[in-house]
Amino acid sequence: MTKLIEYEDAGDEVKAIYDDIRATRQTEYINNFWKAIANHPPTLKRTWESIKEVMASPGELDPLVRELIYIAVSVTNGCDYCISSHSAAARGKGMNDAMFGELLAIIATANTTNRLANGYQIPVDEIFKT
Amino acid sequence: MTKLIEYEDAGDEVKAIYDDIRATRQTEYINNFWKAIANHPPTLKRTWESIKEVMASPGELDPLVRELIYIAVSVTNGCDYCISSHSAAARGKGMNDAMFGELLAIIATANTTNRLANGYQIPVDEIFKT
Amino acid sequence: MTKLIEYEDAGDEVKAIYDDIRATRQTEYINNFWKAIANHPPTLKRTWESIKEVMASPGELDPLVRELIYIAVSVTNGCDYCISSHSAAARGKGMNDAMFGELLAIIATANTTNRLANGYQIPVDEIFKT
Amino acid sequence: MTKLIEYEDAGDEVKAIYDDIRATRQTEYINNFWKAIANHPPTLKRTWESIKEVMASPGELDPLVRELIYIAVSVTNGCDYCISSHSAAARGKGMNDAMFGELLAIIATANTTNRLANGYQIPVDEIFKT
Amino acid sequence: MTKLIEYEDAGDEVKAIYDDIRATRQTEYINNFWKAIANHPPTLKRTWESIKEVMASPGELDPLVRELIYIAVSVTNGCDYCISSHSAAARGKGMNDAMFGELLAIIATANTTNRLANGYQIPVDEIFKT
Amino acid sequence: MTKLIEYEDAGDEVKAIYDDIRATRQTEYINNFWKAIANHPPTLKRTWESIKEVMASPGELDPLVRELIYIAVSVTNGCDYCISSHSAAARGKGMNDAMFGELLAIIATANTTNRLANGYQIPVDEIFKT
Numbered sequence: 001m002t003k004l005i006e007y008e009d010a011g012d013e014v015k016a017i018y019d020d021i022r023a024t025r026q027t028e029y030i031n032n033f034w035k036a037i038a039n040h041p042p043t044l045k046r047t048w049e050s051i052k053e054v055m056a057s058p059g060e061l062d063p064l065v066r067e068l069i070y071i072a073v074s075v076t077n078g079c080d081y082c083i084s085s086h087s088a089a090a091r092g093k094g095m096n097d098a099m100f101g102e103l104l105a106i107i108a109t110a111n112t113t114n115r116l117a118n119g120y121q122i123p124v125d126e127i128f129k130t
Numbered sequence: 131m132t133k134l135i136e137y138e139d140a141g142d143e144v145k146a147i148y149d150d151i152r153a154t155r156q157t158e159y160i161n162n163f164w165k166a167i168a169n170h171p172p173t174l175k176r177t178w179e180s181i182k183e184v185m186a187s188p189g190e191l192d193p194l195v196r197e198l199i200y201i202a203v204s205v206t207n208g209c210d211y212c213i214s215s216h217s218a219a220a221r222g223k224g225m226n227d228a229m230f231g232e233l234l235a236i237i238a239t240a241n242t243t244n245r246l247a248n249g250y251q252i253p254v255d256e257i258f259k260t
Numbered sequence: 261m262t263k264l265i266e267y268e269d270a271g272d273e274v275k276a277i278y279d280d281i282r283a284t285r286q287t288e289y290i291n292n293f294w295k296a297i298a299n300h301p302p303t304l305k306r307t308w309e310s311i312k313e314v315m316a317s318p319g320e321l322d323p324l325v326r327e328l329i330y331i332a333v334s335v336t337n338g339c340d341y342c343i344s345s346h347s348a349a350a351r352g353k354g355m356n357d358a359m360f361g362e363l364l365a366i367i368a369t370a371n372t373t374n375r376l377a378n379g380y381q382i383p384v385d386e387i388f389k390t
Numbered sequence: 391m392t393k394l395i396e397y398e399d400a401g402d403e404v405k406a407i408y409d410d411i412r413a414t415r416q417t418e419y420i421n422n423f424w425k426a427i428a429n430h431p432p433t434l435k436r437t438w439e440s441i442k443e444v445m446a447s448p449g450e451l452d453p454l455v456r457e458l459i460y461i462a463v464s465v466t467n468g469c470d471y472c473i474s475s476h477s478a479a480a481r482g483k484g485m486n487d488a489m490f491g492e493l494l495a496i497i498a499t500a501n502t503t504n505r506l507a508n509g510y511q512i513p514v515d516e517i518f519k520t
Numbered sequence: 521m522t523k524l525i526e527y528e529d530a531g532d533e534v535k536a537i538y539d540d541i542r543a544t545r546q547t548e549y550i551n552n553f554w555k556a557i558a559n560h561p562p563t564l565k566r567t568w569e570s571i572k573e574v575m576a577s578p579g580e581l582d583p584l585v586r587e588l589i590y591i592a593v594s595v596t597n598g599c600d601y602c603i604s605s606h607s608a609a610a611r612g613k614g615m616n617d618a619m620f621g622e623l624l625a626i627i628a629t630a631n632t633t634n635r636l637a638n639g640y641q642i643p644v645d646e647i648f649k650t
Numbered sequence: 651m652t653k654l655i656e657y658e659d660a661g662d663e664v665k666a667i668y669d670d671i672r673a674t675r676q677t678e679y680i681n682n683f684w685k686a687i688a689n690h691p692p693t694l695k696r697t698w699e700s701i702k703e704v705m706a707s708p709g710e711l712d713p714l715v716r717e718l719i720y721i722a723v724s725v726t727n728g729c730d731y732c733i734s735s736h737s738a739a740a741r742g743k744g745m746n747d748a749m750f751g752e753l754l755a756i757i758a759t760a761n762t763t764n765r766l767a768n769g770y771q772i773p774v775d776e777i778f779k780t
Contacts, residue, residue: 001251001253001649002250002251002252029257031255031257031258032252032253032254032255033243033246033247033252036246036247036250036252037246037250039250039747039751040747040748040750040751040752040754040755042573042577042751042755043246043751043754043755043758046569046570046573046574046755047242047243047246047758049566050239050242050566050570051239051243053562053566054232054235054236054239054566055236055239057562059228059232060226060228060229060232061198061229061232061233061236065195065198066232066236068191068195068198068199069198069199069202069233069236069237069240070236070239070240071379072199072202072203072206073202073203073206073236073237073240073241073244074240074244075375075378075379076202076203076206076207076375077206077241077244077728078374078378078467078468078469078728079244079247079248079728080254080378080381081247081252081253081254082240082243082244082247083378083379083381084254084255084258084259084381085254085255085258086240087258088257088258096190097429097430098189098190098430099190099191100430101429101430101432101433102184102189102190102191102196102430103191103199103379104375104376104379104380104430104433105184105430105432105433105436106184106185106191106196106199106200106203107199107203107375107379108372108373108375108376108379108433108437109180109181109184109185109200109372110199110200110203110204110212110216111203111207111371111372111374111375112177112180112368112369112371112372113163113177113181113212113368114203114204114207114209114212114338114371115335115336115364115367115368115371116163116166116167116173116177116364116368117163117166117209117211117212118209118335118336118338118340118343119331119335119343119363119364119367119368120132120166120167120169120364121131121132121340121343121344122132122162122163122166122211123131123162123211124162124210124211124214124215125161125162125214125215127159127161127218128161128214128215128217128218129214129521131519169357169361170357170358170360170361170362170364170365172361172365172443172447173361173364173365173368176365176439176440176443176444177368179436180436180440183432183436184436187432201769205765205768205769206765206768207338208338208597208598208599208764208768209338210768210771213768213769213771214771227559227560228560230560231559231560231562231563232560233769234560234563234765234766234769234770235560235562235563235566237765237769238563238567238762238763238765238766238769239762241761241762241764241765242758242759242761242762243758244728244761245725245726245754245757245758245761246754246758248725248726248728248730248733249721249725249733249753249754249757249758250754251730251733251734259391262510262511262512289517291515291517291518292512292513292514292515293503293506293507293512296506296507296510296512297506297510299510299617299621300617300618300620300621300622300624300625302621302625302703302707303506303621303624303625303628306625306699306700306703306704307502307503307506307628309696310499310502310696310700311499311503313692313696314492314495314496314499314696315496315499317692319488319492320486320488320489320492321458321489321492321493321496325455325458326492326496328451328455328458328459329458329459329462329493329496329497329500330496330499330500332459332462332463332466333462333463333466333496333497333500333501333504334500334504336462336463336466336467337466337501337504337598338598339504339507339508339598340514341507341512341513341514342500342503342504342507344514344515344518344519345514345515345518346500347518348517348518356450358449358450359450359451362444362449362450362451362456363451363459365444366444366445366451366456366459366460366463367459367463369440369441369444369445369460370459370460370463370464370472370476371463371467372437372440373423373437373441373472374463374464374467374469374472376423376426376427376433376437377423377426377469377471377472378469380392380426380427380429381391381392382392382422382423382426382471383391383422383471384422384470384471384474384475385421385422385474385475387419387421387478388421388474388475388477388478389474389651461639465635465638465639466635468634468638468727468728468729470638470641473638473639473641474641487689487690488690490690491689491690491692491693492690493639494635494636494639494640494690494693495690495692495693495696497635497639498632498633498635498636498639498693498697499632501631501632501634501635502628502629502631502632503628504598504631505595505596505624505627505628505631506624506628508595508596508598508600508603509591509595509603509623509624509627509628510624511600511603511604521771521773522770522771522772549777551775551777551778552772552773552774552775553763553766553767553772556766556767556770556772557766557770559770563766567762567763567766570759570762571759571763574752574755574756574759575756575759579748579752580746580748580749580752581718581749581752581753581756585715585718586752586756588711588715588718588719589718589719589722589753589756589757589760590756590759590760592719592722592723592726593722593723593726593756593757593760593761593764594760594764596722596723596726596727597726597761597764599764599767599768600774601767601772601773601774602760602763602764602767604774604775604778604779605774605775605778606760607778608777608778616710618709618710619710619711622704622709622710622711622716623711623719625704626704626705626711626716626719626720626723627719627723629700629701629704629705629720630719630720630723630724630732630736631723631727632697632700633683633697633701633732634723634724634727634729634732636683636686636687636693636697637683637686637729637731637732638729640652640686640687640689641651641652642652642682642683642686642731643651643682643731644682644730644731644734644735645681645682645734645735647679647681647738648681648734648735648737648738649734
């Protein structure tokens with residue numbers, strides 16, 4: 001199992017990212033994902049900056065919708081860690097039980113029709129190509 | 131390639147579904163997905179009823195958000211047909227270029243962190259388990 | 261695109277495999293899959309021997325069932341070539357339209373419940389572990 | 391972790407599905423999958439009805455073959471819950487150790503050739519398109 | 521299909537990235553990937569900076585090995601565009617036919633054993649956990 | 651869970667493979683993967699012979715690079731067993747922490763761009779087709 005890098009054991013580059021995670025998220029808690037990828041500081045830095053820009057910068061999609069999309073990918077890929085962490089994040093941003101139920105229903109249905117489209121080798125309609 | 135079942139060649143069971151698709155979507159156009167799966171009428175019926183319930187019944191998530199989630203699954207699975215058809219549907223429900231760009235950025239980022247979580251074999255935090 | 265190796269341009273090692281494919285399948289036709297992987301003769305040899313053993317040796321599962329399983333994997337992975345070639349093989353072994361419809365319905369449903377199991381993070385029942 | 395909904399804590403809609411599962415399967419046991427998705431009753435209802443129709447209605451494919459196909463999808467997707475539950479179901483319908491071994495050998499081989507077809511970007515033979 | 525953004529039609533932010541791609545790669549050619557994701561300039565910028573850092577910065581792994589790893593992911597995901605572009609890149613960095621054949625053989629074999637490990641639900645050896 | 655076949659309980663065919671694994675790898679230790687697939691001796695034999703040829707025969711790619719490619723596939727597929735066993739193998743062949751960090755960074759980035767290529771439905775450049 002990957003060693004988790006705690007704040008007090010981290011180098012300056014990693015500490016600076018941890019500080020920014022804490023300030024951005026307004027919590028002292030650093031979850032295991034960051035402590036694990038801190039084993040490779042350039043990956044920690046690049047991944048945190050990507051997440052911060054993609055999930056927290058101003059934009060057209062509201063923060064909860066962004067989390068729902070994240071969960072849709074994670075469930076489809078079967079990533080247990082990401083399902084857990086982003087479900088928690090979504091709940092923190094207002095996802096209730098009904099929303100979670102609807103979300104999983106859509107994910108499940110899309111996975112079904114994706115495979116039907118594969119299996120029947122359906123040609124894309126001309127009207128969808130324009 | 132799968133034979134596409136046109137309305138005039140369809141049996142009564144398939145015709146009834148096509149009629150309901152047209153009425154529900156308020157368009158004469160039946161896209162190839164339905165014409166392909168109509169080769170197996172029980173699959174057509176079950177799939178349409180699922181899609182109708184999951185994508186069009188009242189609920190917590192608005193219709194555009196449902197389409198964004200659908201696209202997230204389809205892109206992750208690499209289903210070209212479903213990306214095409216649901217991108218068109220999303221645009222019809224208000225998705226603009228900026229939203230599409232943000233959507234793909236989230237999908238891309240989630241696929242990255244899903245693999246980092248796999249590769250580093252990161253244990254789920256206790257606080258995410260409750 | 262990968263160069264396809266025709267019989268007359270092949271080395272002796274590849275020719276011997278092509279001969280065995282023809283003899284085993286009782287057809288002169290060598291499909292593109294073999295002509296492509298013939299670019300790396302050890303892969304051609306190993307893959308043909310595996311396919312021959314797994315798909316054509318005596319066993320508990322009949323040849324058509326083996327093809328249905330092959331299609332289930334190929335549809336789930338979205339491999340267009342393999343869907344095409346193994347659907348043709350399955351039809352040659354007796355798959356009719358109704359069977360194909362049922363097959364895709366099962367594949368589609370399994371893909372749905374796989375994702376629901378992921379999303380709800382369902383613990384495996386004790387009775388399934390014994 | 392998802393709360394599992396027991397019969398005595400369930401609403402009438404869920405209880406009716408549990409009753410039908412018990413009657414259809416002729417067992418008192420409701421496995422965790424249903425207790426988990428019961429958190430969203432429309433998903434429970436829709437999923438059960440799909441499973442019942444796809445896996446238990448009369449058709450061309452016998453019940454054991456249907457389970458083998460289900461396992462092929464679940465193994466390819468890496469869904470541990472579904473592998474466990476459908477392997478148990480398949481054994482209940484007659485799958486022996488030799489069949490299971492052959493099944494996994496086919497799944498493994500198909501996953502290999504799917505990737506070779508991807509990697510060599512093999513064009514689909516004309517004879518497979520008709 | 522996504523509109524491809526040509527240099528002369530691009531805004532200053534996109535032009536600056538295109539200039540950097542040209543300088544870094546020492547070629548005038550900008551491939552379609554960049555012209556497509558340029559529809560969302562923050563994604564273009566973030567993705568290019570990630571690729572540049574991950575694929576072209578000094579490190580332990582040589583440039584050709586990095587491309588082989590890239591191809592392994594792309595073949596496993598079935599991403600035709602990425603297989604094409606990174607196979608070209610790998611050839612430019614010294615990949616010959618024999619290397620490509622060995623690469624695909626490893627990818628194919630790993631996909632087989634991944635599924636066997638799933639299907640047999642094999643517990644991780646204690647010696648691998650330390 | 652699958653029964654693990656120990657040497658002393660194995661039949662002659664399985665024992666011979668175990669002996670060859672030990673001789674080839676110069677270790678007494680047989681890891682669980684082999685003990686699990688030994689439940690189906692033809693699969694054990696075929697899989698071992700493939701692994702031995704693909705991972706250990708002379709060729710263009712050195713043994714460590716082969717392991718890195720194996721890990722790239724296993725991480726992308728989310729196969730926990732294979733990530734564990736091949737990470738151990740890679741470390742035994744010289745992979746250090748920096749290499750592992752770079753490897754995962756490439757895998758993560760490739761998974762991102764694979765999905766961007768899917769989502770933007772990017773046409774393959776003509777220069778990549780020759």
